[in-house]
Amino acid sequence: MRKFLRNPAVIHPLSYGMFMQSKTISDILNDAFDQHTSCHLADSIKHLTIQVRGEDKLYKFDGFGPMCRETRLGDEFEDFNLNPNLPVVVTTAKADGGRGGRGGGRGRGRGGGKKMFPADMCRLIAGQRPKFISADDKVQLIRASAEAAPIRQAKIQEIVENEELFDSDMLSAFGIQVDKKAMDAQGLVLPMPNIIANGGDAVELKKSKEDCNGTWDINTFNRAASAKIWGRIVLGNDVRDRRTWEDFCKMFVTVGKRLGVDISEVPVMDIKIKNGFEYDAIVSEYESRGQSVGSLPFVLVCVPDYGNDYEIVKTISELNNGILTQMVKARNVNRPDEAMLKNLWYKLNTKLGGENWRIDVPLPDFPVPIMIVGVSISYPEPKSTDPSLVGFVGSTAQGGTQYVNTVVHQDPRLAIIHYKTFKAALRFLIGQFINENNGAKPEKIIFYRGGASEDATQAILKNELADGIRKALMEIDDTYKPGITFICSIRGSKQKYFCKDEKDMNGIGQNIPAGTVVAGYGNGVPESYSFHLASQAACGTVNPTFYQVIHDDNEIEIQNCSEMTYALSLATMRSNRATSECAPVRLASLVAERARAHWNGSKTIENEGPSQRPCPLCENMPKMRNYFINHERRIKVRGKFQESTFFI
Structure with missing residues (x-):
């Protein structure tokens, strides 16, 4: 289902960057279209340049609108050979009114005052970098670029010696000479600093040729945190089933105890909700009973692989209610492994005030x-x-x-x-x-x-x-x-x-x-x-x-x-x-980056929050553009979070 991103994006063999191909947006959507893929694609090509058939100017992609058949654009889909079952493309350009519609000309329709066009008529301009790369595509990019250093050096040397790129005669005509040999430099390998963990013991470092150096293993934290009570929440339906979530949490607790954390096996709060907006309702419900979710040491939250639930939950937790959360994506719950669980605990132990290990930093004397x-x-x-x-x-x-x-x-x-x-x-x-x-x-x-x-x-x-x-x-x-x-x-x-x-x-x-x-x-x-x-x-x-x-x-x-x-x-x-x-x-x-997530989350809550009642964040945020007054409320976390590294 993630095929759509690999189709429009290719990895350049020299720069090892991912760039967009020239392809119509309708072709990309036709490969695999559902709510998840359209949201993911919208994140990937946000504000990228598109060319519209029959238009002289270029436009910037802003998002997807309603289905073509739900707009006046659908009235003419037969004349232009359009697919009425694909969403329209909303651009950043303002609509100019057009023939009796808000979209203007061919771009009229429900676009929030912005020009819209059918997906069949929009083509991505090649050579642009995607704004967002999925985890699977990152893996693909890393694998493609993971060449041994001597191979990479040989490729660079081959580029330098390419006369089509560096024409020696032309350079000489301008009095420029290029030395095509690599420069020699003298380096020094610094000693690895002492690392203390396992309750005060020195940590042995990995030094073998098979294991990349600069890494180490620990048995227990230098100072483990305590989390005797905790809660857990699942958002959406991306987790395979209830048993999968239960097994993941058991593994999570087992790894934590092995690292020295004092944690109970059974959470005191266990909830499944649809999305981030329901999370705010749950928090309010607990408060109405005289209980506070923020009184728990932490809440383990499983979020969908795609969407803005992460930003919404972090905003509600850290700006409004002082709730410490540890997020995990559904794909990691469905395919857990011990290394990933250890990394979760490295972050969580630090958030809870523990010390994973201590580095002897040689500060100036x-x-x-x-x-x-x-x-x-x-x-x-x-x-x-x-x-x-x-x-x-x-x-x-x-x-x-x-x-x-x-x-x-x-x-x-x-x-x-x-x-x-x-x-x-x-x-x-x-x-x-x-x-x-x-x-x-x-x-x-x-x-x-x-x-x-x-x-x-x-x-x-x-x-x-x-x-x-x-x-x-x-x-x-x-x-x-x-x-x-x-x-x-x-x-x-x-x-x-x-x-x-x-x-x-x-x-x-x-x-x-x-x-x-x-x-x-x-x-x-x-x-x-x-x-x-x-x-x-x-x-x-x-x-x-x-x-x-x-x-x-x-x-x-x-x-x-x-x-x-x-x-x-x-x-x-x-x-x-x-x-x-x-x-x-x-x-x-x-x-x-966390403050940017708070910023985006607060805007999402303002614009898309439940209509039946105002969100607490919205009540405190007038929709005025004043950079030195109102923006502060979108990024200011609770005081206890400023005294820790809650964001790692």
Whole structure:
């Protein structure tokens, strides 16, 4: 039933990206059409460009409308050879009225004031990236790109030597010479930091050639949480049957107990509902009885594989009612395995206040308090009026641990983080640090700025450090001047590194070993240094993350900085392996993504919620466009969630 996505999308053999083919939307829908597939397809091609037969201009896809036969478009389906049993395509273009209809011309009909066209007449423009990729297609993409590093290097060399792409004579005419040999670089493999788990014991690391290094196994958590009572809810009908759900929950409890969690085998709440809107009714029903779902340590929620139930449930839980939830998709319930269940518990134990493992992070040896801050931005769709959401996390305990979080919205037209955004976030983060450290302020702050690009470092240095952080701190307290280290994390760096000697190749991908760092200086920012860090192994060719230290009051040595960053890449607590970027950046990205889910969920509740009674969220949200007043209510979680990593 997922065939429709593989038909319009193909994997490009050089870039290993997924791109859309030129195909009519009706052909895609005809392959497999039902409610799930149409919703999934709509998510995949949202705001992509389409060409309409008989129209001179191009349009942006916005969604599917009613069936063609239910609109005036269906009156002429025989003349245009249209299928009346397919939904019409709604575009982002406003309707101009047309011949007695709201859709305008051929696009008239029930489109909410937007132009609509029959699916038979709409064709996707080739070469566009899908907005959403299903789990199965991600697996397909990963398998296609999982080439061993030497094979990938040979393909790159073949491209470089292709005279059709790099015509030596033409380049010489312009005085340009291209060295087609790979550059030599000297790398250093950093030592793996100590990992403590199993109630305080050191963890043995995987080092064999078969097992990708940068991973580890634990028997029990370093500090397991307690969840003696809990609840469970199933949404929709995607789970195979009741027995399947029961068996999954038994396995879930068994794995949790094995990891040391104190959890009862039988939940105190066991409910099956149709969708996310009924979830709000259940929560209200419990409150009317004098009970609170939020008083449970957590609720295990199974959501359908497709749709917006995840966003609705997270919005109702975390914005309105303070309910801690752990989500699992129906496909994982139908096909459970222990690795997946362990990953669920890695997340849940951290949410409940436990400690999966402890990483010895080699912070700079300063005799004053240090805080690590991660920053990342979630941008809206192009031309959208939704705000940009900036996620912040900050450590409050020794060793760069115990993160608190906050999200601040700003104008979507800004490409950098505004100083007022920094001011709001730093006021909260520093206040939490003071509360957790007996009134002591952080004297050294290390910023990791995610989502940067290599050509934006000068603008970030000027606008976010000098005109942003410094100005914000001065307005908070003009006597407070902590030492600042500002590091840009660039995950999409174009450089790749390959082992020159076969004996250095590591793992099934024959990559450079996990923990390999290659250092450099400058890169367009005076008095700065940088390094590429391959913090994780990979089945295919590993892509190192580029870190550029663009400002450093604290004079951290490059060796110390790279070792600290490598250790932090093991500290996200989401899985027993290093991540491609360090924990502060990854956590900031996750909290920004969760805020985007809250934003989308609140809009869905406003627009599609039950008509018989207003939703609590809707009552508190006037439908006014004021970026600095009303948007706050769409993303502000309950206070207890700001003091934890509830979003991992």
